Amino acid sequence: DGGITQSPKYLFRKEGQNVTLSCEQNLNHDAMYWYRQDPGQGLRLIYYSQIVNDFQKGDIAEGYSVSREKKESFPLTVTSAQKNPTAFYLCASSIGGSPLHFGNGTRLTVT
């Protein structure tokens, strides 16, 4: 079955450490997105990529980095520069004008 896999589901890190969230899709989708959700808020766009080897900053890119070396993969690194990294992170993909397919999310807690 095609889909998007995010791993791990829960992640705990100490403040000051970088951490990478995985997002893999086997839907052959060109576009991939990373969103962040905080309690009481909607989804905010961190980074997106419309094609391999290219990506653009979303509205809240500071403290994050991404790569898109393969069509299937769009990992997100939360760096120590991100001031409030504790959040729920959702990855999504799409092709053309189709709706987004979402992964199940990763809940990151930084203490």
Add this chain to the structure above:
Amino acid sequence: ILNVEQSPQSLHVQEGDSTNFTCSFPSSNFYALHWYRWETAKSPEALFVMTLNGDEKKKGRISATLNTKEGYSYLYIKGSQPEDSATYLCALHSSNTGKLIFGQGTTLQVKP
């Protein structure tokens, strides 16, 4: 920053009530308007993708309309059921940047 606004923020209705939500967005650089339903402990699920001014789409008891000239979309639920309880998100797909920007969502609670 593109600003997508949803209202109301939350809604409590009785089973059988019909209800509607609003999504407002800037009408410039419009490519598409998406609606999603997000149930607790699940991933958001697509309801509709709308692209043309005047579009109306329907899926069971849920329907949506689109006005790209004035920058709004309505989502209607007819005869709400407890299983309709969820957060409903709209998202604007921008034509010039390719960004998909979400509103903050409307959380619906349907009481039996």
